[in-house]
Amino acid sequence: MQRGRHAIAALLSACLLVILGAVPVRAEGKRAFVVGLNAYPNLGADAQLQRAGNDAQAVGDALEQIGFTVTRFTQKADLAPLLSSFGQFVSTVNPGDTVVFFFAGHGISLDDGTYLLPSDVPSLKPTDELLAKRATIAEREISGQLRGTGARAALVVLDACRNNPFPPRGTRALGNSTRGLTRMTAADGVFTLYSAREGQTALDSIAGDDNRNSVFTRIFVQTLRKPGVSISELGETVRDDVAMLARSAGHDQVPAVYNDLIGARKLYLAGTAQASNTMQPEAPTPAPVAPPQQVAALPPVQPPAPSVVQRPVEPETVVGPMPDWCTRGGPGTRIERIICSDPRLGGSDVKLNQVYVARAAKLSGPTRLRFIQDSRDWIRERDARCATGTDAAIRTCLLAAIEERTDALSAPDRPTAAEIAVERPDWCLGNTPKKQVELIICSDPELSRWDVRLNRLYNGTVARLNGQARLRFVRESRVWLLDRDARCAGGPVSAIRGCLLEAVQQRAAEIGP
The missing domain is CATH 3.40.50.1460 (Rossmann fold)
Known part of the structure; x- marks a missing residue:
């Protein structure tokens, strides 16, 4: 719930941030x-x-x-x-x-x-x-x-x-x-x-x-x-x-x-004027602020059960500190203003950010990036679902969604959609991937799935062929693989990924049933 997409509380420092924890939040780097x-x-x-x-x-x-x-x-x-x-x-x-x-x-x-x-x-x-x-x-x-x-x-x-x-x-x-x-x-x-x-x-x-x-x-x-x-x-x-x-x-x-x-x-890269009158490193800042528009997002939250939705909201009850983004950037949208004006919603937002940060700190690599993207999607879906009606109705919807989300992320034995393992080629296991093309395939869920599918089609075709026809197909497949890697290698990762995806989809169509 940072301003813009209401990043789920306070987290990073200036210039690029990722999420940390329900445990003591470490200083911004x-x-x-x-x-x-x-x-x-x-x-x-x-x-x-x-x-x-x-x-x-x-x-x-x-x-x-x-x-x-x-x-x-x-x-x-x-x-x-x-x-x-x-x-x-x-x-x-x-x-x-x-x-x-x-x-x-x-x-x-x-x-x-x-x-x-x-x-x-x-x-x-x-x-x-x-x-x-x-x-x-x-x-x-x-x-x-x-x-x-x-x-x-x-x-x-x-x-x-x-x-x-x-x-x-x-x-x-x-x-x-x-x-x-x-x-x-x-x-x-x-x-x-x-x-x-x-x-x-x-x-x-x-x-x-x-x-x-x-x-x-x-x-x-x-x-x-x-x-x-x-x-x-x-x-x-x-x-x-x-x-x-x-x-x-x-x-x-x-x-x-x-x-x-x-x-x-x-945001001040060299600190505030009050904090320093010299060109020294910036003094530690308050608790990190969740990445602007970049924090929470797992699978879309399902509409809460009536018993939860009807739970009365008590804005007069102060629940912990308010999100830093309420004072740093200032609320901009109607939903942001409602969260920042309601102590219970604000306290719930802070708690969700802590839980989110702790969960993200345990992830790494592509899994963490998928978790971050899922969190953004969750914020967009929640805001779209809760955006209409009276302020009281919006408060109720937001509180139910935030508390349900907090419960989901607090359960260590309940994997989120981003943490569910994707199907990957056997050769991705261990230390096998060495080339840039291999690393990109193994780190990208969609490319991994297509590689597995293409391998199944290849094995099925090999099993159906005999003699010289089989040898020609195997040779042709090796040549295709070498040509694909040479053609797609180099350049930005997105260009390599696009080239690989197009090549493997075309090859699957050629040899598929």
């Missing part, structure tokens, strides 16, 4: 993944950068000064190690953490969004859009991974709005623009800051200026360190100050701010 790439060996001399590594170093240092644990790539990072390191980073994010992703380097805008270029990106032609998507990193994948942790706040900061590093051929060019990046749709639950708006390029330096950082990064670092600056104010201040500094050099550069982070005006 601050984590950052910082990348700055100067060298692009496969591209031309004009595509080499001078300050991206310095920018990443400066941002990483500033984040450490305000209490973040920082993972750094500050000179060079090829696609595979960069993705692997980011995956490990995401796996360390805990409920209540604040997370920042910063990238300084080259980016390119394709038809479905912004893509960040690793050091080993090949030289691409205007017709290589499909290859470009597999050799780069989709910004939406970064945002999605951060959001999927359940973090309370996620910040994605891109100083990548430079000239398109792939020269046009005749009238054609790779990407939607040869200048900067294009307008994006705000990622749900993420605060995104571009160093320049659509069609503009970011200044690396100003003539006669010996500053080691880009125009955007020097302003961003100064603002980032200041206590009392909320995330919303951070975006606005950086936008205004960068635009002013760039115009003083005769250049149009206005950073683009995309804010879909609920409660951003109440």
Whole structure:
């Protein structure tokens, strides 16, 4: 019940959160993944950068000064190690953490969004859009991974709005623009800051200026360190100050701010002004706040039994503390206002969050991510079911749903839908999966089910054939498997998953009965 979807209470700290416990809730963590790439060996001399590594170093240092644990790539990072390191980073994010992703380097805008270029990106032609998507990193994948942790706040900061590093051929060019990046749709639950708006390029330096950082990064670092600056104010201040500094050099550069982070005006990366008048790590904050729109969601709650629905609500009875989101971000919807104005509902919301956090803390990997997504779905379903009628009727519906949900999550021997084991291929067991394609199949329930189904169809076909026909089919299947893995490997996880799913469904149709 965080504001927006009423995340079930207090949990994380700024930038990306996941859920913790009914047991003592641990302190919110601050984590950052910082990348700055100067060298692009496969591209031309004009595509080499001078300050991206310095920018990443400066941002990483500033984040450490305000209490973040920082993972750094500050000179060079090829696609595979960069993705692997980011995956490990995401796996360390805990409920209540604040997370920042910063990238300084080259980016390119394709038809479905912004893509960040690793050091080993090949030289691409205007017709290589499909290859470009597999050799780069989709910004939406970064945002999605951060959001999927359940973090309370996620910040994605891109100083990548430079000239398109792939020269046009005749009238054609790779990407939607040869200048900067294009307008994006705000990622749900993420605060995104571009160093320049659509069609503009970011200044690396100003003539006669010996500053080691880009125009955007020097302003961003100064603002980032200041206590009392909320995330919303951070975006606005950086936008205004960068635009002013760039115009003083005769250049149009206005950073683009995309804010879909609920409660951003109440979140402070460097602490509040009252808590600190120095650039020291932020003092411990109150109990973590459940991820905005990202907390509770298991199977849809069934309509409560009449005996439960008719149970009188006693708003005058104070039941424990109220949810932090009632005061931090402030209630926005009618349901939020009702919860925050009713002590019993507020106390129930806090208790549910504690139970939810404790349950989530016992899960890991894909199971925890499914649990988080189920919880979001539960909130949406509950709000839709309880949204109409008088305030008293809504209170009764909400209280019944929250208490039923709390009872369900409190039963350790009652698995939720997200925790029920999915059917997986035998080869996924143990330490067998090694390649990226194998890991994606084993971690994705839908791909796992299709792999099991395809294996059954394959075995059935082999059993029906004899002699040379059987040998040809086995050989053909091996060739298909090798071709599929080669064709689908590389690129963003979502692209690999889509390629695998399409391939296996087509193959199942070919050999199925």
